[in-house]
Amino acid sequence: MLVRLDTPYADTTAGDLSFALGLPELPALHVLRLPGLELRLLGASHQVIWTTVDGERCVETVACLPGRDPRLPPAVDSPGYAFSSTVEPLPGVPPWRELAADPRALVGVFPGDPNAVTALRAQESGWCTWHAYPQTGELVTTRTRLGER
Template identity: 55%
Template sequence: MLVSIDAPYVDTSAADLGLALGGPELPALAVRDLRLPGGVRLRLRLLGASHQVVLPTPTGDLTETVACLPGRPPHLPGTLHDEPNGYRFTATVLRPAAGELRARVAALRADLADDPYALVGVFPGDPDAVTALAVRPDPPDGSVSWRTWHAYPQTNELVLTETVVALR
């Protein structure tokens, strides 16, 4: 699902992003509630400062926020494995060659625009200012996984994240 966001793009660069697990749902500019095959529910949330995913579990909601978080120092780990809770996160920052960011973002928008398990927000001012989330609807190993893309045309950066959560 492709949505035009009617709010200023708050993020500034990949270096300003942080990862937070837990915490409340933050004010969202767009929300997509999903029910995956097998009955798994999850909520994709676009924030003015990136994204939030909420996965209800029997022991409480797992909330992942990747954003510029006021009052918290930025830190986006390359990898984070919380094995006792079955949570794995990876992040990569790409700095594409000249003109490649625009092509990658256009392809991303085209690939995910009609995906029933995706949410893509396009911010005003630059068609390449995009935050996208996509859930893998039927993972083979009893987990749930999602990927995100955060495009920063002003710094020519594309942040890719992937999360896998083992379902118990």
């Protein structure tokens, strides 16, 4: 699903992003609800909320978070959860272009540049996200894998 957003994004480079597990839900610009999973676009990037097999709600946040040092780890591993992130040059053909028609994807385009995008896509055992910063030529990609759900 493609969403054109009316608000400027709060994070302006890959270096502004922080990672957190367990934060409360932040105000979302748009939410895609899927069984056991919510993909959430924020003005400061993304949140994903999922429900474990035990019924526990878990929250992953990758965003510009006031009061937190901007630090996006390359990897986080714990039982049943694995997160990885990369920062690369923004490619000429963005990887989220084909996601607009995917019912398990949410693509938010921020004003000012058609490549100012945060995209999320649910997968069988987790999700992937893309955060594009055309002003700095950076693309942040994250991948999250869940164990038993």
